[in-house]
Amino acid sequence: MSVDSAVVRRIAHLSRIAVEDAEVERLQGELNAILAFVEELSEVDVSGVEPLTSVLPMKMKKRSDVVTDGGIADDVLANAPEREDHFFVVPKVIE
Amino acid sequence: MTEPTHLTLSQARDALKAKTLSATELTKAHVDAIERAGALNCFITKTPELALQSARDSDARIAKGEARPLEGLPLGIKDLYCTKGVRTTAASRILDDFTPPYESTVSANLWRDGALMLGKLNLDEFAMGSSNETSAFGPVISPWRRKDASGGFDTARIVPGGSSGGSSAAVAAHLCLGATATDTGGSIRQPAAFTGTVGVKPTYGRCSRWGIVAFASSLDQAGPITRTVRDAAIMLRSMAGHDPKDTTSVDAPVPDYEASIGASVKGKRIGIPKEYRLDGLSPEIAALWDQGVAWLKDAGAEIVEISLPHTRTALPAYYIIAPAEASSNLARYDGVRYGLREKGRDITDMYEKTRARGFGAEVRRRVMIGTYVLSAGYYDAYYVRAQKIRSLIKRDFDIAFAAGVDAVLTPATPSPAFAIGEKGSADPVEMYLNDVFTVTVNMAGLPGLALPAGLSGNGLPLALQLIGRPFDEETLFSLASAIEQAAPKIQSPAPWWG
Numbered sequence: 001m002s003v004d005s006a007v008v009r010r011i012a013h014l015s016r017i018a019v020e021d022a023e024v025e026r027l028q029g030e031l032n033a034i035l036a037f038v039e040e041l042s043e044v045d046v047s048g049v050e051p052l053t054s055v056l057p058m059k060m061k062k063r064s065d066v067v068t069d070g071g072i073a074d075d076v077l078a079n080a081p082e083r084e085d086h087f088f089v090v091p092k093v094i095e
Numbered sequence: 096m097t098e099p100t101h102l103t104l105s106q107a108r109d110a111l112k113a114k115t116l117s118a119t120e121l122t123k124a125h126v127d128a129i130e131r132a133g134a135l136n137c138f139i140t141k142t143p144e145l146a147l148q149s150a151r152d153s154d155a156r157i158a159k160g161e162a163r164p165l166e167g168l169p170l171g172i173k174d175l176y177c178t179k180g181v182r183t184t185a186a187s188r189i190l191d192d193f194t195p196p197y198e199s200t201v202s203a204n205l206w207r208d209g210a211l212m213l214g215k216l217n218l219d220e221f222a223m224g225s226s227n228e229t230s231a232f233g234p235v236i237s238p239w240r241r242k243d244a245s246g247g248f249d250t251a252r253i254v255p256g257g258s259s260g261g262s263s264a265a266v267a268a269h270l271c272l273g274a275t276a277t278d279t280g281g282s283i284r285q286p287a288a289f290t291g292t293v294g295v296k297p298t299y300g301r302c303s304r305w306g307i308v309a310f311a312s313s314l315d316q317a318g319p320i321t322r323t324v325r326d327a328a329i330m331l332r333s334m335a336g337h338d339p340k341d342t343t344s345v346d347a348p349v350p351d352y353e354a355s356i357g358a359s360v361k362g363k364r365i366g367i368p369k370e371y372r373l374d375g376l377s378p379e380i381a382a383l384w385d386q387g388v389a390w391l392k393d394a395g396a397e398i399v400e401i402s403l404p405h406t407r408t409a410l411p412a413y414y415i416i417a418p419a420e421a422s423s424n425l426a427r428y429d430g431v432r433y434g435l436r437e438k439g440r441d442i443t444d445m446y447e448k449t450r451a452r453g454f455g456a457e458v459r460r461r462v463m464i465g466t467y468v469l470s471a472g473y474y475d476a477y478y479v480r481a482q483k484i485r486s487l488i489k490r491d492f493d494i495a496f497a498a499g500v501d502a503v504l505t506p507a508t509p510s511p512a513f514a515i516g517e518k519g520s521a522d523p524v525e526m527y528l529n530d531v532f533t534v535t536v537n538m539a540g541l542p543g544l545a546l547p548a549g550l551s552g553n554g555l556p557l558a559l560q561l562i563g564r565p566f567d568e569e570t571l572f573s574l575a576s577a578i579e580q581a582a583p584k585i586q587s588p589a590p591w592w593g
Contacts, residue, residue: 007467008463011463011466012463015422015450015459016426017447033523034414034523037524038411038412040407040411041408041411041481042476042480044405044408044480044484046484049483049487051479051482053482054343055313056299056343056565058343061339062342063339063342072196075197076432079193079194079433080431080432080433081430081434082436090445091439091440093441093442
């Protein structure tokens, strides 16, 4: 499988990464090189094989459904590029 | 007295205990060495004041007879580990001047045991790379140089490997006694191999991933890079352990790994996988591997040929699974909660501009590949198939271990280190091939150890890799110390950098 320029633009948008027109051709080449590299996997017989979800035969641990921290809004917001009181500020989402 | 930076971690520990050296002297010597080594670009952030303050505290504790296992030992921390109050960048512009209000569990374990931090070490951006050329803070330069035909050194700037290139170069250049590192597809073992140091990627779940910037969560594991096998054992013991904050962290006691150093390896069965003898394997690497076999045989181990038939599928499957997980993990860098923000005409435009400017080329490429293989219509063909192949890779090892193999011996890298710009500029896959011997270990969640075993014809370090059963790092340490004993001693590179 290989990607064309329309697919490159679509993946970039799904990835939320802006691409310039001039970059599309180069990205298309790089992505196709990687897709060609993984192509040999389609020849491996995987019938009856379960996908691996954990390398350890271990049950997913679950902690109690309780608050383990809290009251640290200042810490949470300390690195925000833009904030107001205890809120993150983003461009307007709803008209 | 020996120059303090010439001591190994264990020798420094013993000197502090014997009070022939103070933690302040030891730390000062390393701070000075770092100041002279700017040309290597190992550190993104230096913390000399913090280090010297901790050293004074350690000296006070030692005087009171309250020394802890790593008391007063100066270390470097890969800048992928969050450190409370100290800038953490993951070598990315997108994290800008992020200052975590929390400490990673592994680094907290080291401070609990008395170690101190000299600073934050450079790496490939978000740990994606095999040469440390993708860092937003510039490449790390290896302290090693190539010999030219006349017996001198050529001027090429050699890569220290990646992604833990700052860690491996700093340890090789004696800027710290040891360093933390992380390994997703070989990022501890490959840089250790390129710099003549010892790198251990423990069993998945042995070290907590909490507070370490995530790349691919089902593969990432923390581990040490040091100058000796004993030092790695000492560091890993402090780094490892159960952490309720990481649901993949395993609740099992941590052995005293140092006790395995020098233990007999008589009767251990060592598997030699025939599939690792790749077409075009350099004769130098092939000879080194044979030499490793001979050393272990001489030490009393039994050598058996084994087959790991899915070896060749590991690297392509990795380049589906790791980017898929990365695309998901890196979705959090959106310019809202921390780091860089670029202005946009609406919120989507803001996200897209922030991520385009904040991520370097390799990260953008991998996020996009990951997005593609997880997207509707391709998920089963790529991602689910790769996870099935991962089951087959793990099964190969399970079969070998069930047949009585105690550990596997392989080369660590297909070649010695190369120079900056020599690989991957035309085709990203060329760079990915560096991890061909290390990546199976991450796919199967096993422990792996790389250690120096010789020098190439042009004077650069070459390494062997040992792969162990899950949670049997002890066998790896005893086998590695047998090889370390037998192998020729590799002299540290002479400090041309100042």
